[in-house]
Amino acid sequence: MNSPRENSLSQWVHEAPDEPDRAWVKDQMMRASKTGFINLSHYNLSSLPPIPDGVKEVKISNIRNLRELPSMPAGVEEIHVEDCPGLKISNLPRSTKKMIASNVKEVINFPDGLKRLNIGRCNSNYSLLPPIPDGVEYINVYEMNSLCELSLPPEGVRDLIISDCENLKISNLPPGIERMIVRNVKEVIEFPRGVKELEIDLSSVPELPEELASLELSGCKGMSTIGSLPDGLEKLKISRCKDLILPSTLPGSLSHLSVIFQDKVVWDISENEFPLGMTVSTYNVELPRELYGRGDVLFGNIHSEASLKFNPGDLVFGLSPSRAAVVSIARIWNGAMEKDILSQNILTDAVWDHGKMMSRQYRSDDEIKSSLNDAERGIEFKNFLQRHERYDVTNLNFWRLSEKELLAKTSKAGLEFQTKVRGGKVIFCVDNLLNVLPQIVDKDFHYGEAITAHELRWLYRNREDESIKENVIFSLGGKIVSHDTVFSHEGWGKYSEKHPLRKAADG
Known part of the structure; x- marks a missing residue:
């Protein structure tokens, strides 16, 4: 005896006009019940039949006339929806652990069991996202220019990535976020306590968290100074920050340093500021000459010992x-x-x-x-x-x-x-x-x-x-x-x- 979902699939095929896309979708559905995965893409359809029982992962993309998601079985763990600009997403199964929604019309709510969320390029004018449920550990929000503020659950988020949200002001984020990437937002008023890894492309930066161990600055158009670097910082990477004045002091905890500029710059810093045993990698940056004479520093994982033996004519x-x-x-x-x-x-x-x-x-x-x-x-x-x-x-x-x-x-x-x-x-x-x-x-x-x-x-x-x-x-x-x-x-x-x-x- 067929299951209710199999009966719904047959009904969906027979009650609509005979179209090649519907036959293809039926074949996909039949295979998905065995593989546990389905990928529906580039079909000229306005509706889809229920997803078969046993499917764990669903990917739907470039079905531009689709208005609603098909019924999902209990047990679906991952849903990826992309380039369906008329689609509204709601009422996903509680079993959904990972959700990707890109270039859809609207996400009305998120499933309660969600652990990983990617959302971006939504057509609705969100000033605030729907409530994000407790338990989400990873959040990636991108290309949401109408977004003005971001509200997160009080605990649980470990990774936060925000990019190209030009009207977003970031503040009052909960503690516990360990890694944070922020690019092209209106302003970061403050960073949450406890952040250990930070990657930013901003025009200005607020006070850096004391717990910060890794800092990467990339682009950062208009940023002229970093401010005080945390005492426990271990890794610092600066790339293509043309307006930035490099710091004159470095924390003693620093072990890895990478500095890349498009045009030649001279770093006004004493060689004594570079901690013992650190690794330095630079491009278009003139370091203090005396630094190369120290035997404890690595330059791009290369010791300087052999180079110092070089004499003119060698x-x-x-x-x-x-x-x-x-x-x-x-x-x-x-x-x-x-x-x-x-x-x-x-x-x-x-x-x-x-x-x-x-x-x-x-x-x-x-x-x-x-x-x-x-x-x-x-x-x-x-x-x-x-x-x-x-x-x-x-x-x-x-x-x-x-x-x-x-x-x-x-x-x-x-x-x-x-x-x-x-x-x-x-x-x-x-x-x-x-x-x-x-x-x-x-x-x-x-x-x-x-x-x-x-x-x-x-x-x-x-x-x-x-x-x-x-x-x-x-x-x-x-x-x-x-x-x-x-x-x-x-x-x-x-x-x-x-x-x-x-x-x-x-x-």
Whole structure:
């Protein structure tokens, strides 16, 4: 015998005009009784049949003529309704734990058992939402421009997100909210007591809660000052706040700091204000130079130790992210200019325009002089390449090689020129290399043929050379590690030495 809901479904199909959408909906309903989930979308219908028993999750979207929700069975736990602009929502089952309502006409009431609420873009001119029941733990309200105030239950809410409610004033929120995100509202008069995580995009900020552990400011157009930072603050992130004057003091509890600006700014702060052992990540922010000399601070998870060993004339090698991090600190510490040579790729780009397809000539001396402060060094490297039968990338014997393969030659040439010809120092970053040494040894397609893999194999073959022992420093996470850490690593186990005549040059 059919259940009442199955009978209602058959009646809904047979009593209406024969339409393809109704047949599709019937099929969806039949499957939903077995899967426990139904997704009804983009149907040209003004009504829907009752949802079958056993369904736990209902999603309805883009049924633009729908005026009422279908009857829901007891036991539904999640209801997601979106882009049904004529729909009024009311009298959902008490079993509903999660509700999402976006771009509907009106929500008349919320189910008593609700735990998570997302509501936004409603067409009714709400100045105040319907009463939110006790027990709701998560609330996300967005794009409700007519909303003027927000009333929450006295306890239970842990996460509160409010965005793009331009007429909303926030005040008198209950204590107990642990995480709060507020973007583009009219005003926040006060934050609730007990907030631990706060993300804001506001033009001004009231006094910050004493319990605050994490603060993120993003955008914040017109905000000029933060005010006093709580003594217990552990994380601070500032992003794209162009009008903000950075604070001159930091709480001693701070362990993670991220500051990003679109335009270059100088932070007027003493290095002594930065707590011991903290991690600092910045973009377009000039920090006190003395801060880089402290061994306890991490810069984007990179220690400064290896960078501080860099002297003018040295070169940094390694994979791009770690190399760039070491170079960045070394550049600041040494006051290096834009045209100074800090890494091999700068030197290679100055002497050979490899970006041009089939480029088989080096740059002229005048071109090198215009791109490097130490032009003499660039010209010497060009001459070294031209004289070397295995490194001269303009040699027609290499015409079949790809740009990547030719760049591997210039990089190995750079190592030999720097360590053996010039007797200069190399800082080689082995981050994300030691863990893939077997693939580098086997020359597999992904790791083994990378330019940095060619460089590392060259160093391994020449590891007993005194110029390598004396002139190469290895960096891991910005900290200096021994040659044994690299050359005695078990990943080299299957490496086969080449014939002595080829040992010094091949990859």
